[in-house]
Amino acid sequence: MDSYTDVCRLCSSTHDLLWVFDKKLPGAATISLKDIIFAISGVEIHYKDVISQKICSECYQLAKITYGFREMSIKSNKILKVAIIPLQAD
């Protein structure tokens, strides 16, 4: 086990690790897990990184929840902005 590669990139856990480039979030088939992690945490994980390209199962679950929250917020905001346009025209 290598302490730089066999560790969660997001929380430093060494348990239940999965490779970021192997996994997609359900319902997010068009965006990669590494792009989701960047969108919600600002952490960029590259294929050629010499440090860990893995996250733990808990961070994976958090990524799923956080990405769902992000998508819901964006969608709701978009709907509200579209709804206000006719009101502003009056």
Ligand SMILES: [Zn+2]
């Ligand atoms: Zn983690």
